[in-house]
Amino acid sequence: MNASLAVSTVIFALRSSGRFGGDEGERALWLPLVRRIREPYDGMWALPGGPLGDDEGLAESATATLERTTGLAPRYLEQLYAFGDPHRSGDTAPGEETGRAVGRVVSVVYWALVGEEEARAARVGQNVRWFRAEELPRLAFDHNLIVEYALWRLRNKVEYSRIASAFLGDTFTLAQLREVHEAVRGQVLDPANFRRQVEATGALVDTGEVLTGVRHRPPRLYRYNTTVDLADQGPLGRAAQQ
Amino acid sequence: MNASLAVSTVIFALRSSGRFGGDEGERALWLPLVRRIREPYDGMWALPGGPLGDDEGLAESATATLERTTGLAPRYLEQLYAFGDPHRSGDTAPGEETGRAVGRVVSVVYWALVGEEEARAARVGQNVRWFRAEELPRLAFDHNLIVEYALWRLRNKVEYSRIASAFLGDTFTLAQLREVHEAVRGQVLDPANFRRQVEATGALVDTGEVLTGVRHRPPRLYRYNTTVDLADQGPLGRAAQQ
DNA sequence: CCAAAAGTGTTCCAATTACACCCATGA
DNA sequence: TCATGGGTGTAATTGGAACACTTTTGG
CATH class of the missing domain: 1.10.10.10 (Winged helix-like DNA-binding domain superfamily/Winged helix DNA-binding domain)
Structure with a gap:
């Protein structure tokens, strides 16, 4: 049978490193990651995502992941890339990425921007943690590359768009x-x-x-x-x- | 079960409208399309493509389609976009896009450039015909939109790349x-x-x-x-x- | 009055545009 | 030698970078 399809989302927020309520402070890009609770890459951090629903659009799936992970709605959402290398799991053994499917997974990845105000009150779930985009640990699968690419796109696009x-x-x-x-x-x-x-x-x-x-x-x-x-x-x- | 995955390719060539051998003539963008021989959209023209092979990379699949359709190798190849709207077939009835899969199809689309010299000698298969990119008939599925988007990307990218x-x-x-x-x-x-x-x-x-x-x-x-x-x-x- | 950031003005430099002009070849 | 496109020179215009200067508030 064919490869299975998942949708992941790179969610960017701008956060002041200063205390709450203060308007000032060094602003930096942060993003939420979820901890994997299965093999492969059990215990490692990964991009939020999930399998594509039967009657769900790609962007719709990304929005749903965003809501599930942070409780927020995107202020901007754009498709980043589809990753489908047969060996992108980095492992020779067939892996599951979504927690349900087994075998090869093609991921359509979106990137999203959320407002600074909303991000302060973002829900933090059980296995969710926010990281500075520039100081990530080693992530599951090829997710380090994906975040790097998303950062590159964000930085390019911020110069010639709004x-x-x-x-x-x-x-x-x-x-x-x-x-x-x-x-x-x-x-x-x-x-x-x-x-x-x-x-x-x-x-x-x-x-x-x-x-x-x-x-x-x-x-x-x-x-x-x-x-x-x-x-x-x-x-x-x-x-x-x- | 999940949606099935296909890879399609928008193949651009530059052709002189003049005769063979002549260096001159109005140059224009052309692309090969294949005629569908099944429902839905039976008889209409569509982008070349096919289902993703089990151990095949996405770009690899696009290259294989290019070879199968024209006998050529790409001089440039880039992923365009993943199209996965649940109703992109434009039909309420579930359709097949690849000639094998049934039901919903997510297409990862690539775009390719082939050399002017090679394109002159491109093999023309049974159900393959070249069209001017600006004067396409109504295509199957959402393929008119896909070609429009590929043209837009090509025209943008030609200005700031090589x-x-x-x-x-x-x-x-x-x-x-x-x-x-x-x-x-x-x-x-x-x-x-x-x-x-x-x-x-x-x-x-x-x-x-x-x-x-x-x-x-x-x-x-x-x-x-x-x-x-x-x-x-x-x-x-x-x-x-x- | 002073500090601090908002907002305006001006100069300098680099890149783009428009177009004049000379060069080298085939017929 | 003439027509044709290859290739160079140059002035005018535009847009961005740097920075001085004025404005308006809170303390």
């Missing part, structure tokens, strides 16, 4: 948006030039409100033009396809 | 490379600026030879630096992964 706003709330200041870019891209950006660049895209909408309570000049609050997709997916975005 | 050379032989003149870009991107490019841009990448190697027999100044023949991949796939390219 997905950075997925980490933020509906309204945000330009400094907040810039800090997301800085955290993901790993470099400091000139506030003046950053402002002009995002303003030049024409996608920013001035809400007319300002953020008060800060001990300096109150920054304006912006919103993104929601009639436009966060990222151009070409024909896939224009169709109702996913 | 995949255009996959349509050409080992050595080529800058005019030939420019004509490939013009055909794919659908716009004329300034020869002088095009030359400087590709030279600036440092990937061009002057072979020292020239192309003779033309009734004007003989152009130099170049080669691409083959130690570099045609396109940066990030961690996927660096690993032995496919």
